[in-house]
Structures are given as C-alpha cells and as structure tokens.
Amino acid sequence: MFLKYSENPNKIIETKIKKNIYSFLTENETNLDQKTVDSFGEEWDKFNSFTDEEIKNAGDQYFDIVNSAILNKESVVLDLGCGSGRWTKYVADKVSIVEAVDPSEAVFSAVNLTQNNPNVRVTQASVSNIPFADNSFDFIICLGVLHHIPDTQQALIDLCKKLKPNGHILLYLYYSLDNRGAFYNFIFKSSTILRKGISKLPHSPKKIICDIIAFIVYMPLVVIVRFLFSIFGKKNWIKKIPLSYYSDKSVNIIRNDALDRFGTPLEQRFSKLEISVMLNNAGISNNKFSSNEPYWHVLGKKL
Template sequence: MKKNNIKQEVITDFGKNWETYKQNRYIEKFNKPQFERYFKNFPWKKIKKHSKGFDAGCGTGRWAYFVAPKVGRLYCVDPSSAINVAKKNLNKFKNCFFYKKTLDEMPIKNNSMDFGYSLGVLHHIEDTEKALLDCVKKLKPKAPFLLYLYYLHDNKPKWYHFLWLIADTIFRKNISKLSFKKKYFFSNLIALFVYWPLSRFSLIMEKFGIKVDNFPLSFYRDKPFYVLKTDSLDKVGTKIEKRFTKKQINKMMKKCGLNKIIFNKNAPYWCAIGFKKN
C-alpha cells in the first residue's frame, strides 16, 4: 500500500481547524488584502478566462475565492474535512472542482495545468520537496507556480529567532500533543494574551513613526481578532511545522523544475513565484 506524504493526524487536525474557523462570513473582508500580498508577483496577464489551475491544500477555499472568477477551471485539493467547508464557501463558482486527496494522489494529469499555487501548506508535510515536485509535475511547461512556506527568520536579528525557539518549545511542541478542545482553548488564550497585546503594541509604535518590522507579531498589527485566533490555532495546533531560509526555498524550487524565481519583498515570508522549465 502506498504511503502518503502526510500524517493522518495532521490531516485530521487541520480539518478540525478549518471546521472551527470556516472563514465563511469573513472570507472577502479579511482575506482580500492577504490575497493581494501573496499574489503580488503572480503573472495574471498570462492567465486567460479558459485557463485551468489548482489550489494545492485549499483549506476553506479562502484563496480560491479570489482566483476562481479569473480562470476557466480551478481544482481545489485538500485531504481533510476542510474540503467540505471549501465547497460551501465556493458554491457560487461553478468552475471549481473539489478533490479530497493528498497531493501525491491528485487526480490531475501531469503537464496539464496552466498554473498552480500552494500557500502555507507544504511546510506541514513530511517531505516538503517531494510535495512540491508532485505539484510541479501537474504544470505545463512555462506555467507559474506560487509557493508560500514559513521562513526561518533569516531576514531577522538573531534574538528574534531565539525568541521564536523559546515560544515554539513552550507552546507548539506541547500544545500540539493535546486534544483538539484543549488546543482550541489554549490557542484562544495565546491569541488574547500574546498575539493581541504584541500586535497592538506594534500598531501604536508605528503611529509614532517607529519602524516595527522586527517587533514580534507586528505582521498582525492591523488584523482583526478573528484572524489572530485562526492563526494562533494554526501555529500551536500542528505537530509538523517546518521552516526554511530564502536560499533553501530557492534551491528547492529549482531542484523541482522551477526557474525565473521571484520572491516577494514584503511579509509574509517567504512567498515566491516560479515557472516550470521547458
């Protein structure tokens, strides 16, 4: 029997995450600015109304919601129960097709897709490079692939990464072992007593003209509490979380058959676009 490149417990956890935070009432209000950040360098001019593409690890469909109106067909792939949430969130789009499959089981022909993307997914998979390769195989030559992987704080001071190591050891590595109810409880406490005060402190400092790029959780300074709760559960609830430097991601993308790689200059890090080689 073929072994999937992702643990079942990780699939189950993320299914519960997205069943809890469905994004249904907030999908456009909260996610549009983030979508624009992710897709800043995406070559929309090369994407036509008849183009076909895929969302590798679609979750609630929060990014597919903005891609679907621009393309001919969009295949949404996710192995968890989140696929049912995506179906509801995207029910007004008749060009979306849903597969409850892992990335190494995608029922999509190789060399058939005009584009693809995977945002915040492959760092939760045991073999990230293999998962990326599975995605690239589906693309036509010269087709773009947008990738977002957690960064290893390689553009931050050393003390920043040291703080993260402490927090990761105390919080994620312990909380991720608990039942989902307990994960949910503790993630909400962290959102309230860690994410909220630190992010709002950055917002206040920014208003005084202070540069806050290196302030912990400054990325969330203008985000609503719903997003803080969602991301808190995402961060502390998963048993597998890998992080990569920009150099490692660039090397991985090239090894998997992508070239002309461009990295976004702004957070979230690292988000990059590459094109499949001929």
C-alpha cells in the same frame, strides 16, 4: 468545464449543497502526516467563514508578485492544500477554473465557502496522488501547505509535474528566520517548544489554549504596532516588532493563525536558498521572492 480525473475516485461524498466531493485518498498515503491532516480538519471546522474583505486583504499580500499576464481568465488553476478554500475564492472570479484539492475534512469548508463559484471544484486527495494528468495546469497555488508534510522536496517534485511548461507556481513556505536576528530566533525557539506540547493536546483544550495565546500574546503586540504606526507611520523599525504582520489582520485571522502555528504537530522551516534549490530540483526557475511578508512567498516558472 473541469479537468478529467486521471483515475476513478475511491469514494464520492455527497454534501448538503449538492456539490459532490470526489475522494482519491487511500489507506496508505505516502508523504502525509495523518495527525497534522486530522488537526487541519478540526481547525477548518472552526475557522470556515471569512468575509470577502478578510480574504482580499490577506490574498493581496500573497499575490503581490502575480500579475494578470500570469493569472487571468485563461488560467486553469490548482489550489493544492486548499484548506477552507479562501485562496480558491480569492482567484475564482479572475480565472477560468479552479481545482481545489485537500486531504482533510477542510474540503467541506472549501465547498461551502465556494458554493457560489460555479468554476470551482473541490477534491479530496494528497499531494503524492493528485488525480490529474501531468502538465495540466497554468497556475498552481500552494500556500502554507508543504511545510506541514514529511518530505517537502518530494511533494514539490510531485506537484510541479502537474504544471504545464511555462506555467507558474505561487508557493509559501514558513521561513527559517534567515532574515532575522538573534532575538527573533530566541522567541521562535521558545514558541516551538510550546507548539510541541500544545499540538499533542485533544482538540478542545488545544483550541482554547491557542485562543488564549491569540488574545494575550498576538493581540497586545498588534495593538502596540497599530499605535506606533498611527504615530510614526509604517516605519521599518516598527515592522521588526514580532507579529507586526498581523497589525492589519482581523481577530478571526489572528485566532486562525495562532491555532495554525501552535496546534499543528508537524512544521518545517526553510531559508530562501533552500526553497530555491528545492524549486530548481522540481524543474522551476525564474524564482521571484516577495520582499514583503509573509515570508517566504515566491513565484516560480516551469522550464
């Protein structure tokens, strides 16, 4: 049922739930920031259980530009940088198979989360060494991954080679606030200074500080936005309040994202134009950007 690996694994890791993980990681991975990958391994150890409702709620926002003509029971899917496996789980029942790939210890969480999905296989590998033949996949999911690696353009080129002609990629990269004003940019620059300090901390204090940020920065803004929505409806001016995106998210997701945002050593940001250029360089066209948050998520098609 699953695709044939294009090379032999370097290691086979047995898991408690009898689903082995094949590892293709090598000592000298290119285009991988080890500190960032280690940090994600620790993060997913903490945030590894999402309810079906949490996954559906957040997944519907990323997949708003994908329809069943593009993603369906025929689709062979790659989820690159699968993390906890939440998007793999989101699509598993709608597609033929999902190959979920991640270089970090998050693979153990992904195996756990998808243990009741027989059409999912989790593999440990990096984007520069994806162990499947080129032109293998109908659909690639790559959400929140390639802004955390050293060379995003090269990663996109390597990744899109795995897509069949006419296949699609759903990509999410942190936006460079290209659609925001000076106030947002100021807040962002301040938070970046904080991130650079916090991400260097050992795991435990980092987790605690990110939780504090979640509760004293994210949550109050979320409560204000929820209150304003309840009085005025979902008006655009309310949506401009920083972190309004989290108004319908659970505390679990907010804590996870705060850790993602402030605990990760390497983070890059891109404008819509930069993303389009990188996708075109990787042979992807017909790029359709969602006008909804999270920014920017885009659906592209391989020529």
